[in-house]
Structures are given as structure tokens and as C-alpha cells.
Amino acid sequence: MQILPDVNMNVIEKWEDSERTHIQNKALHGSQDFLGPARTRNSTDILCLIIFILLNFALGGLGFYIYSIGNVDRLGHGSDFRGEVCGVNGLSSKKYTYFPDPQDIQIVLCIEKCPKKVIQEEICYYDIDHVTLLKVWGCWDSIQTTEFSYFCLPKEKVYRKNVIDVFFTQQGLIKRAGGDIVYTWDIVTVGVTASLIFAIVFILIFPNPSIVYLDSVKRLGIYCAFFSCFLIIAFSGVVYYNSLRINELLCQKNNEVVPDYCYNVPMKGLQILSFIAISFAVLYIIYVICHKKDFLSANNLIGLSKEPISKVKGIMIIPVLQITIGLMIVIGLNVLILWTLSIGKVVSLDNNNVPGGKINTLEFRSIDKIILMFILLMCFWWLSFLIAIGNFIMGGIIGSWYFTKEKSTIFNPVSTSIKNILKYHLGTVVRGSLNNFLFRFPVFILSFFNSFFLKHKKNSCSLCLAYSCCLCMWPYHKFLKYTNSSSYIFLSIFAYPYSISSRQCYYLLSRNQKKIEKPLKACSFVLLNIRICISFIGMLGCYVYLTFSPKTLIGFSTDDLSTTLAPGIFVMVACIYLAEVVCSNYFAILQALAICGMADEEMFTAEQRFMKDDMHVAFESVAVETKRLDYQVIEVQRPGRSNRVQANLVEFDENFNLKPTPSIKYRSKKDTNDLEIKDYEPTSHSQSKRK
Template sequence: MGKDYGEPLHYDPDFNGPTHNRSCTDVLWLIIFILFLGGWGFVGYYSFTNGDVERLLAPIDSKGRRCGLDADVMNKKYLVFFDITKCLSPEAPITGCPTPQVCVSQCPDTTILFESVLTASSLDQLRARMVCSDDVNTQTMTLQQAQQYMQQEKCAKFVLQSQPVIGRCFINATEAVGSVLQNLTEAQVLEQFTNLVKFNQLSSQIVEDLVQSRWYLAGALVGVVVLCLVYIVLLRWVVAPVVWTSIVGLLALLGFSLYLCYRNYEYYLANPVSLIQTTNLKGYAQSIFASHRTWLALLVALAVLLVVLTLMVIFLRNRITIAIALIGEGSKAVSDIKSTMAFPLFPWLIQCVIIGYGVVVLVYLLSIGQSTFSVVNFANDTCNCNGKYTKDYESCDPVEFTANCHDSASPALPCRQATCHFTGIESPYSVTYMQIVNVVGFFWAMFFISGLSDMMLASTFSTWYWTFHKRDVPFFTLTKGIYRTMRYHMGTVAIGALIITIVRVIRVFLEYVDHKLKKFDNSFTRCVLCCCKCFFWCLENFLKFINKNAYIMCAVHGKGFCKSARDAFSLLMRNIIRVVVLDKVTDFIFFLSKLLISIGVGIGVFYLLQWSYIYEVTQGQRLHYNYVPAIILAVATYLITTIFFNVYAMAVDTLFLCFLEDCERNDGSVEKPYFMSKNLMKILGKKNKKPKAN
């Protein structure tokens, strides 16, 4: 192994940590990166000056006109759906709502069911309130014509009190539906309105719960941060008990979850619940979790996960002991250089700015071009277009579709489901190239900031490791690491980030191809795309691993990216057994710790919200759904712990590479003492010889 991957490092009496006399590395790539950022800035300027977000946000009626933007509907900014209940179907976000839609000057301010109240005496009063397509003259139509237009879906059978939301007239179903339900006679329409009310109530109750518990959530997030800090402090002093407690605690949580799933499975098996088909989100969720099969599936999945994790812990127990010592080293480094805990905030804020800029540029670029429409639901409908349109996904013109297409059984009626659906904006080729520049710029900048942060931390923690007496670590170690990286090695970070960016862009392109090939789906294409996506996912993770270690070597020795990557790879391959069983075990322990804290917080919050004493003290009302804030806090906790543990992971990775180099350079003699801690030397069976007394 040593011959294949170079000779082990030799003792260097002048080496005592990160090289001070170093020069700039990979300057050419830094220049290319800066020039590319300039081009990305130009793309942003072009998109802001030529794009119009309103073209994307503006609602489009059944004839393809943008409400408030196109000439003939300039004064009609809002969109009304003839039957908004049809928008509740799961396919609606993809195929559009299969109901006529017209632009209006204002949303309806009252709820009226025209079929029930429309008479000759009331026609004059209702003409101004009726919502009809443009080819209907409501001012001159007769009662018979009004009824005929409603049957032909040229006029809405009812309007609901609503308010504009992003140009669409949406209702407060809880308030508006009361007067409507009294006059409804059709069971199907009644069921649709009932589903609409339940969906509205569900969303309203969830929002109400979040508003009511917002301060509790904010306090809980502060508590999560404190919990992470306490956990880190515990790792500093009692690392072994904390790690083993975390592992056992996670296994216990999984066992408890297994018990709960078994109880629910046993209950619903003995007490089956009749499942009702519904389009309501809440009803669908209830029907899923009221089935014993669902709990059986969860039971099996959790059982497999518990067995796998338990076996991994048993077989890796000896290596976990060594990994614990390495984590102990990392906790000492983080505790001695406390500023590293707050450091990730700054790159995180910069990345938030990059995300915002990239998304805004993307939206503006998408708004440049001509609107396109295609036929949807044609194959599932008895729709006759006189040969003009014959299949789904054909390009269409909304006005021509409305004029030529009608229901085969009732020619006076429009098609029941088939529509000419707005599919997007067709942009010129130049905009397509700009979108590619935006995607590449977004990923390159994100990976650059991430790599810059990693190298700054690597420079900091490597200085800590190679300081023989840790009490002599300079106070401004992090500041020096930041300066050293910014001054000499931004080009190295730029080329490393570019390599990851290329692979990530390929993965995004594969996802795009997969999406486009859905309509030509077959086993062969699925297999090929799955293999390609899996390969590039593995390649990206491997390159990220190489990049991180190359940054560490560059931070220590000040060499360029290629030389640093080669040296890091050779060092790791010469110690491949330790890499697999130590470095990866520490990653596994960090993952278990994050899961423990996140799941523990989620379960704790859920049961805490069921405790009556909490509401007695706070004088607050009980929440409708305790699991909503519990899930939100569990996810937020995982993200927060990830930010904290990323610092730990970088510390451990840096110290691990330094530890490998320490083992090769030194032998524990008086002339070549080990720099590792006494605890780590004890576990590995190594020790430094004491100088002989004179």
C-alpha cells in the first residue's frame, strides 16, 4: 500500500504546524471565478431590466389573457373561478382547474347561488353581480338566456364572497359556505363544498396554532441552541458517557416508537375503521393512519432500522472507543477556540444572500419570453375539437380552443375536463444560456463559501493540533486562519468548488431530463437514469470528501489544490483502515447525536403540549394539532444541530488528518515526540518518552 501511494512522511524538525512562509495558490482560478461572478452580475442586471415578475404572478383566464396586463382586460386585475371546488383535485396544480376562469375588476363581495334566486323579478338586481365570459352581454340577456348560459358554463352558477390573493379571488369558506349550503340540492356539489370547508378549516387551524404558539416556538428554538451548547460542553468533559448515552438513547427512542406503532397496529387490527374516499387533505391523512396496514409498514421499517443500528453499534464498539477519543480532541479544540462556534453564522448569512439573489434572478429570467399553452386531459374526456386538437400536450391557442372544442355528448357545453392550459413562458435561446450561467453561478458561489469556511476552520484547528502545549495556542487563532485563507488560498477554494459545481449541474440536468421523459416513461429509461443519478451522487460525495481533505492539507502546508488533494489522498490511502473505521464512525456518531436531539425535542414538545398544566400556567388555549409545532421544532432542531456539528465535524476531520501525519512523522522519542493528546496515545498504545535527567 505504501509503495502505491507514496512513502510515509518523514520527520521534519522545522515543521510545527501550518506553514507561515507561503505564497498564493491557484491564482488563475481565482481570476476566472471573479470574472464569472462579473458575468453572473450582468445576467442579474439583464434579467432585472428585461424581466417582469408580474407576467409570472398575473393570473391567466380561460382565453389565455393575463388579468390586468393584456389590453382587453387591463382594468380587470382579478381572476374568478366558476367552480373553485374543482381546484381541490390533486391534479389541479399540474393540469389546472377544469373550470372556466374569467378576469373581473373586483372579487365578489357577497355569496349568491344564482340557480336558486334567479327569477324574472330579481334578474335586474343580479345582472351586475353575475360572472360571465366576455361573449355574454349580461345587461341585455333574458332570464331564459341566463339559465341557458349557466348550463353551458358561460356564466357561473354561484359566486362566493372572496378576497384577492396574488390576483386570485379566494374565499373564506367557513364564513361564505353557510348561506350556500342551505340552498344546495345536488349531493355531489354539497360534498365538494364540505371538502372545501374542511380543507379551509384545516389550514386555518394550523395557521391559528402557529400564530398562537409563535412565542413558544421562538423560546423553544433558543432552548435548542442552549441545549446544543450544553451538549458540546458535556462532550468537552465527559465525552464517552455522553456519546454512549446518545447511542443508547437513540436506540431507546426507536424502541419506544416501535412500541407505539405496535399498539396502534394492534388497535386498528381489532377495531377496523371504514375508509371513505375523499379529496380532503385531512380526511386523506386520517384514512391513511386509521389503517392497520400503515402501522404495520411503519412497524417493519422501524424494526429493520433498529436491528441495523444495533448490529452496527455492536460490531463497531471497539472503533467507537477510538472515535470517542478523536471526538474528545475535537471538543477540546472547539472549547479552547470558542469563537469557532459563532463563526458558521457568517458564511450561513452570505449563503442566504446568494440563495436570495439566485432565486430572484431565476424568476426574472423565467418571465422573459412568450406564453405557451398545451392541451391537457384531452385523452380522458369526451371532447370534440373538429380535428383541430387530437391529443394531450399539443400546443394550443386558448381562444381557438374555446371556439372549436365542446363536449361530444352536449355540443352546447364546453369540454368537461380538457383545457388549454398555460404551461409557461417560451424564452429565446440567449435566456436559456443565461439560466445556465445563473445555475452554475449559484452552485459555484454556494460551494465556494462553504469551502472557504472549511479551510478557515481547518487552518484554525490544525494550528491547535500542532501546538505542542495547548495552553500556548494563540488567542487570535481563528482570525489568523481567516486572514491566511483570504490572503493566499481563495483560488484553491475556487477550483475545488468548481469541480463540485460541475458534478452538481450534471445531476440537476439529469433531474430535468427525468422530468421531461415522464410522458415517455419505460423501464429502460428509468433504469438508465437511475444508474446515472446514483453514479453522479456517489461521485459528488467522493469529490466532496477529497475536497475537504485537500483544503485541510492546503491550510497546513500551503500547497495548491492538485498537490494538496494528491497528498491528502495518498495519506488517507496509506491509512485506509483507520479512515474507514475512525473517520466514518465519528460521522455516524454525529448523525446519531443529531437524530437523538431532534427526535427527542419533537417527542418532548408533542407530549408537553398535551400537559394541562402548561395551559393553566400560560392561560392559553389548547392547540388543534400538537404535532404541527412538534414537527416544525424537530426539523428546526436538526438544522440548528447541523450548523453546530458541522464545526465539530470539521474539527474532527482536521485533527484526524493531522493525527495521521503525526503518526507518520513522529515516533514518540525525545527528538520526535507525538503532538496528539495523552488520552489518544493511551488508547492507541503509544506514548512519548521522557528526556533523561542529567
């Protein structure tokens, strides 16, 4: 008989009931001929692959167009009234941008150095040969200025404010930040190389059985946690120092000239960033100290990973290939981004007060902004795509290893996984990688709220907030919660389409939450600290060098940079990718072990299972410990006994007869993790009473 849904359920209970009764939320079923990752496969999500290929053709065409009209020399310098870039070609000796009449900012000249004092009729127009002075058009008295990023900023308050309003526009800042990256390419390369070395060290550590042991994992996690906090604190200190340095250039004595107007927005912005960084570091240290026991929860699962990592040949070639291809894509697409910043439409304005009667300016159009956003999207999509490929291949490798009972006979799982993704599932990985890139942060936020709602589903404040957030939570429960990198692992083993794989994987993990959630979260926490270390070490090295060193390795003056933060951010993007490759691949191995183990338990009986004893003990010990903690919360009186047991231990069959209920007692005080189960047989009196 079908039971109708309770119409009195609140919105949180409806979400919970919808998840519990979902069509994909059912136990997996195995067959006697199951031998691991599916042999028979069909191509999945071909349309997504076709769209991705077409978009890349469009990207190639845009790249050719941008390269033909762009000029990166426009990024770091200003341009004169003819639209020619200062410090380039015929103006190579005139690097500084100067406004002879700050009340008319359309008239711009390129000069050799910024004037420090007033000299009558010193500044004149120059001819197209950039040498001959056109005194017939009149000359200006020079004004006192200070230097900042190849711009001459007037000392006088009103004039200085007019020029700064032009200098610190959004378009101008982005272009000059691109110029800073171009001028400091040598330091950028050194910073990325430092993080690359750090990443390779971790790649070499993981397959080493002498490192991947329980105590070593704990120490590695704690050391990385405190080292990452040190890097963040150091970063906040350098940012604060840089804020004082910029304030000195803009507001204090600069080249023997004291400005009358102080523009302190950059200083305040950097100080706020410094405060946020130091606050995050302090809170993170407190969190690490309070949760240092979580490192122990990662021991068993990480210990299980050492066997497939050390025995499967070629498994660590995958992250090396990802790093190589990914860095090539990062370099290529970021060069294209810099070139895109330099494009624009030359606009001519009539002005009879300048030689030639026209003033040429370069405007960054709306279509140029759309092109830039498209290139940025393709850049991050490619990086997410490469990371997803690694997760799929790692899942296929671990699936082949796990579901082979004789581990010594496993045959080329690396090449098999690569063949499967290239031949059948490339479109699915394209689709999933875009979803992960676009929805990763929203899913993280919404999952936090969802956990809060489920935990307090009877609370009136929680219900009020849930009803208010219905529109936000609807897409989460409809499809966003299935967006997870573990879907690639499930796909690599069972070869279902993405929509099915993501849902079945989500519910498989949900059904076995007590067994695998705690160790997976602990492993994720350990790897998070490694991510921070790899990401920050290159960026911080680059930022520190550009802040404290007067020149780069190739001799460029760091005082001429508009911001030293832009090259550091550029380095950090590349370093985050390196960290993701290393840590996401290793976490994919751990997830694959957990998924294979849970699928194995659901698909087969004890004698048919592929699970080894050590893995079974690892998962069951976590489940028993979780249950032991749950049992300490709610207690009810056991019929016919004087002791008390937990309410969730009392179960009834379909005829409402009391079922045998296990009681828990420890075997010994020495080993509190091993529990002894003793069945309670209900008395005849309790049975008759129940009937």
C-alpha cells in the same frame, strides 16, 4: 531490479495495485523547522475563483431581470382569459378559478366562490373593470363544484377529469407549491427558528468540558438516535394523515358536494412516502441497537477534541458566522427562485368567442426552466461553499494548535486561518465545494461497491459485476474517490493545490486506516443522528402545524393550500444547512486531529513528535484492537512451537530469512485492551532451513 506487473491480475487486483503504487501514495516527510501550517503560501485555483465571481455577476443580473418581470401573486392563484391573476388587484374579491365550460378549458373566469348547485345563466363574462357583466356575450349555467386550492373542480366525472388534468400538471404543481410557501412564510420562519435554536444548543454543548466526556458522548449519541427515529416515525404518521385529508378533499363529500370522479394519485403518493419513512425508521432503530457499541469507539477521539475547542478563543464564532451568512443567502436566493417561478411569456390566442377576441395565457418557457436550474445550482453551490470555508478554517485552527508544543503560546489561529483562505485558497475551496455538491452521492454509492469488490476480489460473481461496472468505476478510481471534505483540512495545513492535497490526504488516511477509520466512522454516526434531529425538528413542526391548524399565525386558511408538504420541504432545506454547519465543523475538528496525528507519526521520530501521550494511546488502542480481531481469523503453525499464530505475523526480510515475529498475550484479564509484545527469535535450525 524493477518487477513487472502481473499480467494475470484481474480488474479488481489492478485497481488495488494502481492505488498501492500511486505516485502520491508515499509517507510524508518532515523537517526540523516545521512549525505547523505552512507560512509560505501561493494562490491556488485562481481560475475557479474567477469563474465563480463571473457566475455571481450573472446571477445578480438575472435577479434584476426576474424581479422586473415576475410577480409572485401568480403562484398561488389561477388566471382568467385575459391573463389577469385571480384574487389580485381588481380581482381581489374573486379568488377562485372557474371553468364555465369544462369542455373548453381555455375559457377561464375568476369568481367570488365556487357554486354548489346548478343555477341557470348565473356565470357571465366581466368587463375590464371586473364588475360590469357582459351578458351580450352569453352566460352559462353554473355547475356543481368542490373547492381545492382556490380552484373550482366540477362534480361531474368527465368535466372534473378535464379540469384536474390541467390543475395537476408539473408546471402548475410547482407554481402552486411556491404559492404555498409565500402564504405560509410565518410558519416557515417559526420552523427554521426552531431548528436554529436546536443548532445553537449543540454549538454551546461541544466546547463544554463537562459535556464532552466519554459516558456523556455515548448517552448523547443514543438519545439523539432514538429521538431522530421518533421524529421520522411522527413524520410518517402526519404524512399518512395528510393523505387521508387530501383524499377527502378530492374524492369525498366537500362542501355538500360528492364528486363523481376520484383522483387518488396525491393520496397514493403520500401513503408511499409514509411507508418509506416508517420502514426507514424501523430499519434505523434496528441498526442503532445492533451498533450501539460504535458510540464507545467515538469516545476517545471526541474526548481529545475538548481541549482545543475549549482553549482556542473564538473557534465557535465560525459556525455562528456561517449560519448568519448562510441564512441570508438561503432567504435571498429562495425569494429569487419563487420570483423565477412566476415569470413566463404571455401568449395570445385568437378566439372570437371571448370579449376582445383574444385569450392570454402565461407559458413557462424552456429558457425559464434553464434560469431556474441555474439559480438552484448557485444556491446549493453557495451553501456548500460556506460549509467548505468552515472546514478549512477549522483545519487550520486545529493544525496550529496541534503543531504548537507549548499550547499556551498559540497566537490567533482563527484570524490566521481566515487570512489564509481569503488571501490564497478561496479558489480551491470554490472548486472543492462544487465537487462535493455534485459528486457526494455518486462517491458514496461507488465507494460502497469498491469496498465490496476489494473484499471479494476472488469471487466469480464479484468479478463479473466488477467487469460490468468498469465504466462506472473508472471515474471513481481516477478522481472521484479523492473528493472529500478532509482535503480542505490537508490544504489548510500544508498549502498544496487541491489536486495534490486531495490525493495525499486520501492516501494518508488509507495508510492509517486501522488507527482512525473506526473512531471517525463512530463519530460520523453520532453526528449523523444530530443532523437528523436538527433537520427534522423544524420541518416536522412546520408540517404538523399546517396539517392540523385551520389557520396560520397571520390568519391564512390552511384549507386553501394545495399541499402542506412544500413549506415543510423548504424549511428542511434551510434546516439541513444548519445541521451541516454544526456537525461538519465539529467533524472537521475530529478529522483534523486524526490527520495531524497521522502526519505527525509519518513525518517525525518519537522524540520529535508533537503528539501528546493521550492521543497516542487513543489511536494505538484502536489499532491494537483492530489487529487483535484480525489475528483471530487466520492461523498457521509456528516453527518449533506447539502454539499457533496468525499468518500475517510471519514476515521475511529481503534475503528470505524469518524476521522476529511478535506474539500476543494479554497482560491481565481485567485489561484486555493492553497487549504485551514478545519477540520470537527463530531457531538456528529454522534459519538454516530457510537459507
